[in-house]
């Protein structure tokens with residue numbers, strides 16, 4: 622009886638040991654898959670989220686600028702501030718003198734406007750705006766050719782900046798020193814909007830599409 626019971630016990634022990642072994646086999650291959658997935662997710666996180674964060678340093682504009690308020694406040698829309706001179710050159714970001722007519726002194730309580738008036742208008746100091754679309758010095762770009770001749774919208778290359786209520790954060794690539802607007806929002810190179818990136822190939826692609834010709838190196842490099 623006792624032997625039988627022992628045998629039974631052993632049997633059940635064996636049986637359960639067998640099951641355990643089988644279970645262990647399953648869970649160790651499960652662990653391998655789990656480790657693989659954890660590793661994959663970790664490298665994706667590093668590659669897609671951590672690396673871009675490390676690659677770009679983030680800077681705020683010296684003054685937060687509200688385009689919506691201003692496009693309403695001025696008479697001629699964008700051109701009141703971003704205009705073409707007689708010789709066809711583009712004025713770019715407005716100079717302080719274009720602001721002083723309205724901001725001789727602060728008109729409201731907005732701390733941002735008070736800072737602007739106290740630190741720049743009163744001291745007659747130009748605001749050191751950061752330029753999101755700034756290309757390397759070796760690149761020649763002409764606004765007149767695109768805006769006047771090719772009749773392109775600002776937003777095609779810049780995105781909806783003219784409709785923004787705040788200046789976006791400027792992201793500078795620590796390796797190249799370029800703005801993130803040149804090398805692209807998405808590190809994989811995926812481009813959803815025409816303005817997501819403005820590298821050499823992006824300029825040339827549109828030129829080829831519009832004119833059937835990629836252009837010579839000297840079209841864009843002087």
Ligand code: HEC
Pocket residue numbers: 682686688691692695698699700701702703714715750751752753754755775776779782783784787788789
């Ligand atoms: C009252 C003057 C004013 C008016 C009007 C104005 N802007 Fe601006 N714009 C600025 C200032 C100042 C900056 C720099 C601050 C910034 O980038 O937020 C700027 C920056 C920009 C930039 C960023 C350029 C870069 O690469 O850094 C774009 C694009 C732009 N404006 C487009 C527009 C468009 C489009 C309109 C019309 C819908 C417009 N602006 C109307 C003053 C103006």
Ligand code: HEC
Pocket residue numbers: 684685686687690691694695696702715716717719720721722723724727728729730731733734737
């Ligand atoms: C045609 C008049 C006009 C011109 C030109 C103008 N502004 Fe303004 N600005 C306003 C008005 C109106 C407001 C809204 C009322 C207020 O806060 O004073 C405003 C508000 C502001 C504010 C605070 C609001 C916010 O959300 O940031 C700042 C900063 C500012 N302007 C900067 C500038 C700069 C820089 C320029 C020159 C590139 C400029 N303004 C040119 C009329 C003007």
Ligand code: HEC
Pocket residue numbers: 699703712713714752754755756757760761762764767768773774775776777778779819
């Ligand atoms: C074909 C693309 C394209 C179009 C269209 C375009 N831009 Fe630009 N913009 C650029 C590029 C590229 C730069 C940088 C130029 C450089 O670094 O030499 C720039 C620079 C600027 C700057 C900063 C220039 C500076 O040095 O102060 C402003 C402001 C600006 N653009 C506003 C506008 C406005 C407003 C419009 C519409 C009227 C417009 N852009 C249309 C591509 C474009």
Ligand code: HEC
Pocket residue numbers: 756760761762763766767770771777778815819820823824825827828831840841
């Ligand atoms: C979405 C389309 C588009 C994009 C993006 C674009 N261009 Fe162009 N570009 C044109 C078209 C169209 C013309 C022809 C204009 C004309 O001569 O009628 C042109 C003309 C030019 C010219 C010749 C101007 C002249 O005086 O002969 C230069 C230089 C140029 N582009 C540089 C650039 C650079 C640099 C970039 C990128 C930073 C760029 N373009 C991005 C469409 C584009």
Ligand code: HEC
Pocket residue numbers: 756757759760803819820821822824825828835836837838839840841842
């Ligand atoms: C349609 C305009 C365009 C044409 C044509 C073009 N480039 Fe570029 N190139 C650019 C722009 C914009 C940049 C800056 C953005 C980038 O690095 O992609 C650039 C960057 C470069 C750089 C890197 C410079 C730096 O400081 O990072 C080199 C080198 C270069 N181009 C060489 C050439 C050569 C060689 C050709 C002829 C085969 C050529 N490019 C034709 C627009 C152009």
